Amino acid sequence: MSNTPSTLFDKVWDAHVVRKIEDGPDVFFIDRHFIHEVTSPVAFLGLESRGLNVMSPERTFATADHNTPTINQHLPVKDLLSANQLRALESNSSKYGISHWGLGNPKNGIVHVVGPENGITLPGMTIVCGDSHTSTHGAFGAIAFGIGTSEVEMVLSSQCIMQPKPKKMRINVNGKLSKAVTPKDVTLYIIAQLTTGGATGYFVEYAGDVFRNMSMEGRMTVCNMSIEMGARGGIIAPDETTFNYINGREKAPKGEAWDKALSYWKTLKTDEGATFDEEYHFDAADIEPMITYGTNPGMGMGISKNIPLATDLKGGVATYEKSLNYMGFHEGEQMKGKKIDYVFIGSCTNGRIEDFRAFASIIKGRKKADNVTAWIVPGSHIVEQQIKEEGILDILTEAGFELRQPGCSACLAMNDDKIPAGKYAVSTSNRNFEGRQGPGSRTLLASPLMAAAAAVTGMVTDPRELMEVQEEELELSYGL
């Protein structure tokens, strides 16, 4: 190894290049591959048509999540096409010897929740899945990103894909976050600063106090949203927080293997003096609880602000107007006080136990607003179990909420959980695109605290107005 200072990203990337093609992509080795029911069936058909086998079935893990219902999971899936995809995942997994956590399996859940919680995701790995939010796993110091179905077929058949190496960006956030500012707010703030395409072509390392102090769950939320500013993925250097999270999980290394892995993982950080193609610095104190007002995740603002004026934009006015028109909002308006119809907490972005703790901290002692339909969806059965064991379910039930069963749910309008046309939903998920949560649906992206505040007031509400808890107590959430 040379002594040239190197970035975390370079260290992991370069360790996985099987071959460099001149004037072409790198042949890139993949350590872990997650598959789900939607983007894998055609890849398996491709294998069959070429007469190819799965090269390393032990490196691929299947879970059903996108199409699964979030109630009555013990009953047959009613939607025939969904049921067909779920069956295809099961039969393909069985045929090729791939581990499969299907509907009803106690390990089942959203792919980006179950991977980390079972110790499949480890520092220094390369991880791909036919799902853009694979960037989530970067929270562990892995290079993780979403791929298309052709690439799923490549990984199945050769454990490699062809990837041009992205450019490198570092985003530093230093200082102390204010009250009620969660990891979701940090990421929505960053995306609003960079815009929805601002990191396209880059892989982002997140650095600075804010991420150092953040829990693993918070880091996963931040890395998850990297794709929403166009970045292929995000990565955070592993540290004691990471190692403590992994240690003892089912598929994590044990004994001697753990010691050996740990000594390697401790080298996974950006060296002093290493350079990036682009670097940003943000001050934690500038970040407020965030909410989106438009139709891409870059259209977000602090809750005390007003919707920007078209005249303040750098171009793109027609697209901006189309977006506000879809949302039924006007430039210059406040978001606070706007009546909402639905609240969705869950998804690979905010479907982990800390998210439900945050949500419950505001719900406790209050009642669900009558005009609100709330979908509360754990990211996995393990999270569901935690919700029950920690007494969060009691708080929710007392307040008039119901807990659903794990799955992607209302994040993407693929299963039964769809927001009706014209309705407003405050959602902890990751995308507010037109129709993302159902044809004609209108999504306001926010944190679990903001979602809880909306659920009990029936309107967009600054969560700080409802937080009577001491700041010390709040620090329990997300490590912040």
Added chain:
Amino acid sequence: MPITNKMAYDKFTVLRSSAVPLPIENVDTDQIIPARFLKATERKEFGDNLFRDWRYNPDNSPKEDFILNNPVYSGKILVGGKNFGSGSSREHAAWAIYDYGFRCVVSSFFADIFKGNSLNIGILPVQVSAEFLDRIFTAIEADPKTELEVNLPEQTITILATGEQESFDINGYKKHNMINGFDDIDYLQAMKDEVNTFAAKSLY
């Protein structure tokens, strides 16, 4: 269930065609094909649902003001605003564009995953400058039948009516694949021994 070789695509050399303009920025893959149409287990008929919710009303009647429903515009080239294909990694978005009949998408900026997916299935993403993109939109506005010529071997795109031309980037490996109709799986299979040797040393 019929088995089709999904990677089969036509070779791409020079494409001369009129184009369909979509001057909207940040066209995400949920618009290109909404998630509820991703339920097939085979690659077929995705073109029917291309831009589904912009193209059809909830009762499935066509929205007359959407460009694909305007018979004046046609062709094998789709011209989109900047940051085309953002969002989900669904290759179904590229399949829908291909299956509808487009072979080339022109924009001033593409999302990474969409760009890679397109190249993998035989759609050529052509990235031009913002100025040239404006000129293309202007030319189509002046004459919806105006033709563009996309020359992959030369890496140029030309507005034939005016002769205005710009060159575009593509790496040599992908260019070779597109011109010959090759795909990555064949390449990877051919280096299987090298991959096996590499895998044997893997830490994980």
